[in-house]
Amino acid sequence: MTTLASQVSAQADAALAAVSSLAAADLSVLDEGQLLGLIRTMEKVRRSAESFDNVAIPELEARAVPARYVLRGTSQFVAGLLNLAPGESSIRVRHARELGVRVQLSGERLEPLLPVLAATRAGGLVSARQAAVIIRCLGKLRASSLAVDELAKAEAFLVEQAELFDAATLAGIAKQLLDTLLPDGTLADEQWQQRHRFLSCVPNGEGMHRLTADLDSETAALAHAVLHSLAAPKPAADGERDERTAGQRMHDAFRSVLKLALRSAELPRTAGVPATVLITMTAEQFETGTGLATTSFGQKLSVDQALRMADQASITWVVHNSKGGVLNYGTTQRCATEKQTLALIARDQGCAFPGCTDPPEWTEKHHVVPWSAGGQTDLDNLSLLCDFHHDRIDRHGWRVTMLDGVPWFIPPAWLDPAQAPRRNHRVSPR
Ligand SMILES: [Zn+2]
Numbered sequence: 001m002t003t004l005a006s007q008v009s010a011q012a013d014a015a016l017a018a019v020s021s022l023a024a025a026d027l028s029v030l031d032e033g034q035l036l037g038l039i040r041t042m043e044k045v046r047r048s049a050e051s052f053d054n055v056a057i058p059e060l061e062a063r064a065v066p067a068r069y070v071l072r073g074t075s076q077f078v079a080g081l082l083n084l085a086p087g088e089s090s091i092r093v094r095h096a097r098e099l100g101v102r103v104q105l106s107g108e109r110l111e112p113l114l115p116v117l118a119a120t121r122a123g124g125l126v127s128a129r130q131a132a133v134i135i136r137c138l139g140k141l142r143a144s145s146l147a148v149d150e151l152a153k154a155e156a157f158l159v160e161q162a163e164l165f166d167a168a169t170l171a172g173i174a175k176q177l178l179d180t181l182l183p184d185g186t187l188a189d190e191q192w193q194q195r196h197r198f199l200s201c202v203p204n205g206e207g208m209h210r211l212t213a214d215l216d217s218e219t220a221a222l223a224h225a226v227l228h229s230l231a232a233p234k235p236a237a238d239g240e241r242d243e244r245t246a247g248q249r250m251h252d253a254f255r256s257v258l259k260l261a262l263r264s265a266e267l268p269r270t271a272g273v274p275a276t277v278l279i280t281m282t283a284e285q286f287e288t289g290t291g292l293a294t295t296s297f298g299q300k301l302s303v304d305q306a307l308r309m310a311d312q313a314s315i316t317w318v319v320h321n322s323k324g325g326v327l328n329y330g331t332t333q334r335c336a337t338e339k340q341t342l343a344l345i346a347r348d349q350g351c352a353f354p355g356c357t358d359p360p361e362w363t364e365k366h367h368v369v370p371w372s373a374g375g376q377t378d379l380d381n382l383s384l385l386c387d388f389h390h391d392r393i394d395r396h397g398w399r400v401t402m403l404d405g406v407p408w409f410i411p412p413a414w415l416d417p418a419q420a421p422r423r424n425h426r427v428s429p430r
Contacts, residue, residue: 044124
């Protein structure tokens, strides 16, 4: 190793040793002022260390290291090298392209696209999230072909604000700046949105899935219009308060939308059958109601949950033996006919649960005697219920009984010791 090379390596080793030793430091010897000062300094160290990516990644690219290992791109290489999630490495690479030197094919090194932000980041004064806000804002301004000196002014202004405000507040300031500099810049903004629109739903490693998205304005408006009305707390007229958090209500609203989409006849057909969720389980699981069933997407869900879903249209289930042979499968009998559906809508006019005002579009057909327990798909055994109240019946101990051909709801004893049946008075106020 040359002297210079060994110096650089030694610096990194010394930095790691210095930071590591602080992890075992006795902070009780510091007075409060010193303690706060130390915490602030260490935050700078953390941010400054992060900005090392902006030096390292351009160097990797200048040497064409990722290409040598036949990888799709730098992001994939960095993810493998440092064991990062794909999203994490792509953000680092994106930042390095804005904040690192730009190595030309000729070998010439140009200064970073955003030199002020690069220097501030290296000094540890700006966090990664704040940098992301500034990079996005300046990317939009650049796409709108704003003059170079205007761009530089905007960069300096935002960096200054970043030293005063957190990332969320800074995003608001950036938005105001965009509105001021590009009063009619919606086109550039639209193009930017089109390029950056994104949605993913991936396993989170804990049996659930994480939905992440950057929605363009149109999709966001639709999402707000549809989800917010559906996510409103259910009225307490049924004697049970809606105890769900705002996030849980939003989640359930999203589920309702997906169910509506599945019920809709307008969905494109795949492989000659209407769009459907296919659920498989073993005979033993079917009989005992325990264990995990599998969807055609390989997702696991409890057999209990699967059987409840099987009560609904557009969900097909298959019971197989231990060798994989099909013993039984969902038939159309569990789905109400169109005429039955119309009669149900005429009778219930929406969710039949006491106090609920959901219209028919947001309801599904509930079998009073479960279909999996031999309940028939007859009007006398069906009731329209919204997703939320379907769940109330299944999980909270409410029962449904048909009196004179109309569904009545019997509350659980913990809610009403007398268990007096109630009904939705939408149709007739009796
Ligand atoms: Zn309801």
